[in-house]
Amino acid sequence: MIVESLHLDSYRNIKDASLEFSEGFNFITGRNAQGKTNLLEAIHIFSLGRSFRTRRTPELVRFGSEHFFLRLIGRSDSGVGFRLEMGQERSGRTRLSVNGKQMKGISEIIGFMPSVIFTPRDVELSSGPPAVRRTYLDYTAAQVSPGFLADLKEYRHVLKQRNSLLRSAAAGGMLDETQLEVWDEALAGKGAAVVGGRIEMLGVIVERAREIFAEVLGRDDGLELEYRCSYDSEAGGEDSLRAALVAARESEKRRGYTLAGPHYDDVMMRIDGEEVRRYASQGRRRLLAVVLKLAQADVIMSRRGERPVVLLDDIFSELDAGVVSGVRNMLSDRYQSFITSPRGDDFPGDIPGAASYEVENGVFRGTESPSKAS
Numbered sequence: 001m002i003v004e005s006l007h008l009d010s011y012r013n014i015k016d017a018s019l020e021f022s023e024g025f026n027f028i029t030g031r032n033a034q035g036k037t038n039l040l041e042a043i044h045i046f047s048l049g050r051s052f053r054t055r056r057t058p059e060l061v062r063f064g065s066e067h068f069f070l071r072l073i074g075r076s077d078s079g080v081g082f083r084l085e086m087g088q089e090r091s092g093r094t095r096l097s098v099n100g101k102q103m104k105g106i107s108e109i110i111g112f113m114p115s116v117i118f119t120p121r122d123v124e125l126s127s128g129p130p131a132v133r134r135t136y137l138d139y140t141a142a143q144v145s146p147g148f149l150a151d152l153k154e155y156r157h158v159l160k161q162r163n164s165l166l167r168s169a170a171a172g173g174m175l176d177e178t179q180l181e182v183w184d185e186a187l188a189g190k191g192a193a194v195v196g197g198r199i200e201m202l203g204v205i206v207e208r209a210r211e212i213f214a215e216v217l218g219r220d221d222g223l224e225l226e227y228r229c230s231y232d233s234e235a236g237g238e239d240s241l242r243a244a245l246v247a248a249r250e251s252e253k254r255r256g257y258t259l260a261g262p263h264y265d266d267v268m269m270r271i272d273g274e275e276v277r278r279y280a281s282q283g284r285r286r287l288l289a290v291v292l293k294l295a296q297a298d299v300i301m302s303r304r305g306e307r308p309v310v311l312l313d314d315i316f317s318e319l320d321a322g323v324v325s326g327v328r329n330m331l332s333d334r335y336q337s338f339i340t341s342p343r344g345d346d347f348p349g350d351i352p353g354a355a356s357y358e359v360e361n362g363v364f365r366g367t368e369s370p371s372k373a374s
């Protein structure tokens with residue numbers, strides 16, 4: 001996908017802007033609180049079907065205005081042009097049209113324009129709690145495998161039912177043992193399927209992540225990602241989860257919730273043999289998180305056949321000059337990217353075809369003429 005241009009009217013602090021983009025790099029600089037992230041948000045909203053920062057759409061309407069309007073012109077990798085328009089009255093619902101045709105709901109846009117966004121918060125992927133990594137794996141696998149998504153949904157459903165049974169027992173109610181056995185069977189079956197799907201997905205991701213990591217750092221091998229099954233070090237199937245549930249039975253009855261299953265699993269990450277969560281530096285954690293996001297984009301792209309737009313919000317702080325140029329080299333020729341930074345010197349002036357904008361108080365000024373997307 002290529003975003004060729006974006007028109008913004010009364011979106012956040014941007015009163016009125018018409019921007020043309022390069023199909024390679026697009027650099028957005030400006031001091032803090034001027035509108036850099038607002039621009040990325042406005043592009044990404046067409047991909048996610050909502051803002052990545054808020055679910056309250058009136059927040060997106062410029063203070064003092066009654067509505068916002070966005071128009072994005074783009075084209076698919078095969079060259080088919082499209083026009084997406086989104087508008088919202090402060091108190092009304094968000095309206096969306098694709099090539100002039102009104103959509104029923106804004107969520108109909110999901111999947112149309114794949115993109116990947118990296119924000120400073122995403123560093124959690126490498127150093128945050130295990131749930132962040134499980135969500136990452138589950139989201140990626142669900143994007144490329146409808147079978148996995150079905151298994152995951154059923155697993156969550158069974159887990160909820162089983163927990164509610166245990167909760168009432170823990171609160172002093174009678175435990176329906178027959179019903180519990182039914183849920184045990186279902187949980188073991190679906191749980192093993194989820195673990196299997198995640199391990200398969202991680203295998204694909206790790207290959208891509210290693211390549212990207214090596215490309216950025218200019219050397220091979222440093223990165224290892226390994227699935228950590230909470231109930232069985234061999235990450236075995238149904239039987240081991242069933243056994244773990246039996247072993248946990250008495251404390252589950254006391255505590256009132258399920259104590260074994262893939263909802264406790266994690267991914268172990270190592271760089272040069274050292275566990276990332278314990279030993280890695282800030283810069284390495286951030287780089288690893290970026291690499292994982294890009295690997296995810298690549299995996300989704302290769303299954304879907306459409307290149308995602310890459311949005312990188314303030315990723316360069318904490319990265320040294322060598323890593324910054326490694327990330328840039330890796331992105332070039334591969335994706336259309338939008339990169340923000342409060343420091344203009346993160347972006348060298350000599351990248352052919354790149355577009356740069358400086359934003360101040362919601363007003364964008366092109367600092368080089370963008371190579372016109374055809």
Ligand SMILES: Nc1ncnc2c1ncn2[C@@H]1O[C@H](COP(=O)(O)OP(=O)(O)OP(=O)(O)O)[C@@H](O)[C@H]1O
Pocket residue numbers: 011012013014030031032033034035036037038039058059060061062063314342
């Ligand atoms: N609905 C709105 N109407 C007007 N201004 C808004 C609205 N929502 C946010 N803003 C303004 O947008 C600015 C923040 O923009 P943004 O988050 O894009 O900053 P930034 O350039 O990314 O800064 P940083 O470098 O700190 O990340 C703030 O000054 C905020 O007051």
Ligand SMILES: [Mg+2]
Pocket residue numbers: 036037038313314
């Ligand atoms: Mg910002």
